[in-house]
Amino acid sequence: MTSRKVYMDHGATTPVREEVLEAMLPFFREHYGNPSSLHAQGRAVRKELENARDIIAGVLGAEPKEIIFTSGGTESNNIVLRGAAKKRGAPGHIITTSIEHHAVFDVCRDLEKEGHQVTYLPVDKYGKVDPQSVRKAIRPDTFIISVMAANNEIGTLQPIEEIGAIAAEHKVLFHTDAVQVVGQLPLNLSKLKADFLSLSAHKFNGPKGVGALFMRKGIRVAPIYIGGGQERKIRPGTENVPAIIGMAKALELAAAEMDEKSRSLTKLRDRLISGLLQIDEVILNGHPDERLPGNVNVSFKHIEGESVLLSLDLQGVAASSGSACSSGSLDPSHVLSAIGLDHPTAHGSIRFSLGYGNNDDDIDYVLEIIPAITDRLRRISPTYKPKAV
Numbered sequence: 001m002t003s004r005k006v007y008m009d010h011g012a013t014t015p016v017r018e019e020v021l022e023a024m025l026p027f028f029r030e031h032y033g034n035p036s037s038l039h040a041q042g043r044a045v046r047k048e049l050e051n052a053r054d055i056i057a058g059v060l061g062a063e064p065k066e067i068i069f070t071s072g073g074t075e076s077n078n079i080v081l082r083g084a085a086k087k088r089g090a091p092g093h094i095i096t097t098s099i100e101h102h103a104v105f106d107v108c109r110d111l112e113k114e115g116h117q118v119t120y121l122p123v124d125k126y127g128k129v130d131p132q133s134v135r136k137a138i139r140p141d142t143f144i145i146s147v148m149a150a151n152n153e154i155g156t157l158q159p160i161e162e163i164g165a166i167a168a169e170h171k172v173l174f175h176t177d178a179v180q181v182v183g184q185l186p187l188n189l190s191k192l193k194a195d196f197l198s199l200s201a202h203k204f205n206g207p208k209g210v211g212a213l214f215m216r217k218g219i220r221v222a223p224i225y226i227g228g229g230q231e232r233k234i235r236p237g238t239e240n241v242p243a244i245i246g247m248a249k250a251l252e253l254a255a256a257e258m259d260e261k262s263r264s265l266t267k268l269r270d271r272l273i274s275g276l277l278q279i280d281e282v283i284l285n286g287h288p289d290e291r292l293p294g295n296v297n298v299s300f301k302h303i304e305g306e307s308v309l310l311s312l313d314l315q316g317v318a319a320s321s322g323s324a325c326s327s328g329s330l331d332p333s334h335v336l337s338a339i340g341l342d343h344p345t346a347h348g349s350i351r352f353s354l355g356y357g358n359n360d361d362d363i364d365y366v367l368e369i370i371p372a373i374t375d376r377l378r379r380i381s382p383t384y385k386p387k388a389v
C-alpha cells in the first residue's frame with residue numbers, strides 16, 4: 001500500500017471546493033428558513049435562492065425562470081422524458097442514441113413498456129452520432145429527441161448544435177443531457193436550440209444530490225411529481241437550499257476558470273493518452289480530440305479492466321472501469337459495445353477522468369506504475385502472446 005493518493009475519477013464525481021463549502025455553511029447554520037415562508041428569514045433565503053438561479057441562468061445564457069432546481073442529472077432526465085411522454089398522452093416516438101447514460105437510456109426502455117417506440121441511433125467507432133441519422137429517424141409521431149452533450153464513459157462530444165437545429169426545423173422537442181459538459185466546456189443556451197438541458201452539481205465541484213433542469217420559456221412538460229408549488233410545480237418539494245447555493249458558487253467558479261482549466265486538463269489528458277499508448281496493445285476509446293478535456297478511456301488488451309483498477313487502487317490511484325454507475329455488472333458497457341468493441345476489449349477498459357487538483361506529477365505517477373501492472377497481469381493472461389524480440 002502507498003500513502004500517495006491520486007484521484008482520477010472526476011467523471012464519477014468531484015471534490016467539493018473549499019469556496020463552495022464556505023458558501024453553503026451559513027445556509028445550514030443561520031439561514032435555515034424555508035424559502036416559501038413569508039417571514040423575514042424565509043424571505044432572506046428566497047432572495048439568495050433566486051440569486052443562485054440568476055447566477056446559473058447567467059452562466060448558461062438562459063433566463064432565470066427557465067432554470068428548475070432538481071436533485072441532479074437523473075431526476076432532470078426523468079422529469080423531461082417522462083413528463084414529455086405524459087403530456088403527449090398517446091404512445092409516440094422518441095429518438096435517442098445507443099450510448100446515453102442509464103438515466104436516459106433506461107427511462108426510454110421503460111417508456112417502451114408504456115407503448116412508446118424508441119429509436120436508439122447507432123454511433124461511429126469514436127462514439128459520434130451523425131446528425132443526418134437524427135433527421136432520417138424523425139417521424140410524424142416523434143415528440144422528443146434526447147442526445148447527450150458528451151459521453152460519460154468515452155468522453156466523445158456530440159454535435160448537439162446541429163441536432164438541435166434539425167429538431168427545431170422539424171418542430172420536435174430537443175433535450176440534451178449535459179451533465180458531463182456543464183462546468184467543463186462553454187455552453188450557451190441563447191444559441192443552442194435545446195428545449196431542455198440537464199446538469200448536475202457534483203460533476204463540477206459542487207455538492208452531490210443537486211442539479212438543475214433548463215426548460216425553455218413557453219415549453220412545458222406534464223409534472224411527474226405532485227406536491228407543493230415549488231419550482232413551477234415541475235419539481236415540488238422544499239428546495240435543498242444549501243446545495244443550490246453551493247451549486248451556483250461551483251458553477252460561477254467553473255465558468256470563471258473554464259478557459260484555463262480546460263486548456264490545462266487537455267494537456268494533462270493528452271500526455272496521459274500518449275504515455276498509455278506507448279504500452280503494447282493499448283487502444284484509445286472515444287474520439288482522439290473531440291472529447292471532454294479530462295477524459296481518458298483506454299482498453300488494455302488481454303487483461304480485465306477491473307484487475308488493473310484494483311492494482312491501481314492498491315497504489316493509491318482512483319480510476320474507473322466502465323462507468324461507475326454500471327460497474328458491478330458482468331455485461332460490457334452498452335457504450336463500449338456500441339462503438340464496436342468486442343467483449344474482451346470492452347472488459348479491458350479503464351477510464352481516467354481528470355479534474356480539479358490533478359497535475360503533471362499525477363500523470364507521471366500513473367505512467368510510472370502502470371507498465372509493471374499490465375506486465376504482471378499479462379504474464380498470467382491466457383490470451384497474451386508477448387512480441388518476439
Ligand SMILES: Cc1ncc(COP(=O)(O)O)c(C=O)c1O
Binds near residue numbers: 103200
Ligand atoms: C451523462 C450523465 N447523465 C446523468 C448522470 C446522473 O447524474 P446524477 O448523479 O446527478 O443523478 C451522470 C452521472 O454519472 C452522467 O454522467
